[in-house]
Amino acid sequence: xxxxxxxxxxxPEGRSRLLAEQxxxxxxxxxxxxxxxIVRGAGKPYELMMxxxxxxxxxxxYRDAVGHWPPSDLLGQMLRMRDEVDEMHERExxxxxxxxxxxxxYEDGTIDRKYxxxxxxAGVLQIIASQFVDQPLQEKAGKSEMSDGKLIAAKAKxxxxxxxxxxxxxxxxxxxxxxxxxxxxxPESPAAMAETSKTPxxxxxxxxxQTAAFGQEDLRExxxxxxxxxxxxxxxxxxxxxxxxxxD
Numbered sequence: 001x002x003x004x005x006x007x008x009x010x011x012p013e014g015r016s017r018l019l020a021e022q023x024x025x026x027x028x029x030x031x032x033x034x035x036x037x038i039v040r041g042a043g044k045p046y047e048l049m050m051x052x053x054x055x056x057x058x059x060x061x062y063r064d065a066v067g068h069w070p071p072s073d074l075l076g077q078m079l080r081m082r083d084e085v086d087e088m089h090e091r092e093x094x095x096x097x098x099x100x101x102x103x104x105x106y107e108d109g110t111i112d113r114k115y116x117x118x119x120x121x122a123g124v125l126q127i128i129a130s131q132f133v134d135q136p137l138q139e140k141a142g143k144s145e146m147s148d149g150k151l152i153a154a155k156a157k158x159x160x161x162x163x164x165x166x167x168x169x170x171x172x173x174x175x176x177x178x179x180x181x182x183x184x185x186x187p188e189s190p191a192a193m194a195e196t197s198k199t200p201x202x203x204x205x206x207x208x209x210q211t212a213a214f215g216q217e218d219l220r221e222x223x224x225x226x227x228x229x230x231x232x233x234x235x236x237x238x239x240x241x242x243x244x245x246x247x248d
Contacts (some may be wrong), residue, residue, distance in 0.1 A: 017062075019065070020058070020061045020066065021062060021074070023061060023062075024058040024061070024070060024078070025078045026058075027051070027054045027055045028075070028078050029079075031048075031051040031052065031055055034047060034048065034051060039128060040045070071164060079110065081121065081122070084114045084117075084118065085114050088105070088111070115226075119145055119146070120146050123142045125143070126138060126139070126141060126142030126146075127142035127146065136187050218237055221237055222234065222237045225237060
């Protein structure tokens with residue numbers, strides 16, 4: 001027999017389904033928020049039973065409007081954590097931010113930090129849930145997810161990006177005040193001249209060859225390593241931040 005349930009909007013039945021779904025979503029969110037606060041030592045335990053009752057009543061209302069109980073995928077979608085990176089892409093699609101903004105957030109570590117924070121939150125929830133039902137293996141997996149170094153790598157990437165931007169701004173040519181009157185070169189002090197004359201020629205040459213150890217290419221490689229969860233590569237790249245090696 002064909003199933004003639006209302007699937008999407010339209011007509012009184014559709015409006016009833018949408019209202020019942022929203023009522024259920026609100027009841028679940030309020031109850032889940034209070035549960036999480038109670039778990040961390042706050043919240044309102046005395047309201048739990050009333051909130052559970054509201055969830056059950058909202059589920060019954062949904063069944064009456066749609067003809068069946070709320071499906072598991074709908075309940076999972078209602079209670080799933082927000083994905084902030086997806087929300088940023090949705091903002092771009094809606095014209096609330098530009099493609100250039102998204103590129104900058106990928107380069108400066110903002111996106112990586114969002115992924116890292118989501119991983120930490122998921123790990124913490126896994127640890128708490130596993131402790132409630134005495135599941136040490138799942139608790140260990142949660143601890144690993146919480147502390148896998150993603151946030152450290154994201155902060156290092158952000159630090160390197162903004163250091164490079166600051167260096168670029170400092171090294172940018174200054175605007176000349178008057179084209180017909182170039183500024184005279186600043187004379188070197190006798191002490192500085194004497195110090196320079198003492199420096200061996202080989203050391204001067206090596207100093208001129210000195211280059212920044214962490215550049216744009218390293219940023220791209222770090223981004224790939226974070227996505228691939230290549231801890232060895234991440235450690236290799238982040239160890240270069242702040243160093244200025246000499247080329248032989």
